[in-house]
Amino acid sequence: MSAVEITWRQRGACNGLDPAVFFPDSEESADEAKAICHICPVRLSCLEHALATRERDGVWGGTTERERRRIIRQRRRSA
Ligand code: SF4
Numbered sequence: 001m002s003a004v005e006i007t008w009r010q011r012g013a014c015n016g017l018d019p020a021v022f023f024p025d026s027e028e029s030a031d032e033a034k035a036i037c038h039i040c041p042v043r044l045s046c047l048e049h050a051l052a053t054r055e056r057d058g059v060w061g062g063t064t065e066r067e068r069r070r071i072i073r074q075r076r077r078s079a
Contacts, residue, residue: 022058
C-alpha cells in the first residue's frame, strides 16, 4: 500500500466505523454506507482507487459494485 493510499484511507469518513456497513448484503441495503461516503472528504480518491483496482465487493466512494461497473462502461465508451 502506498503512502498516498494510506493517507486518504485514514482521512475517510468510514475510518473506525464498522466495516460491515460498507459490505452490505445487497445493492439495496447500501444506503447507510452511501450516506457516509456522501460526506467523506476523500470520496473521489476512494472511488478512483476502487475503479482502478476493480474492487468487486462493497461500497467505495459512494458506489456499489454494480454502479462502478456502469462507470467503467461509460468511461470506455467515451474514451
Ligand atoms: S468514500 Fe466511503 S468508503 Fe471511501 S473512504 Fe470515504 S467513507 Fe470510506
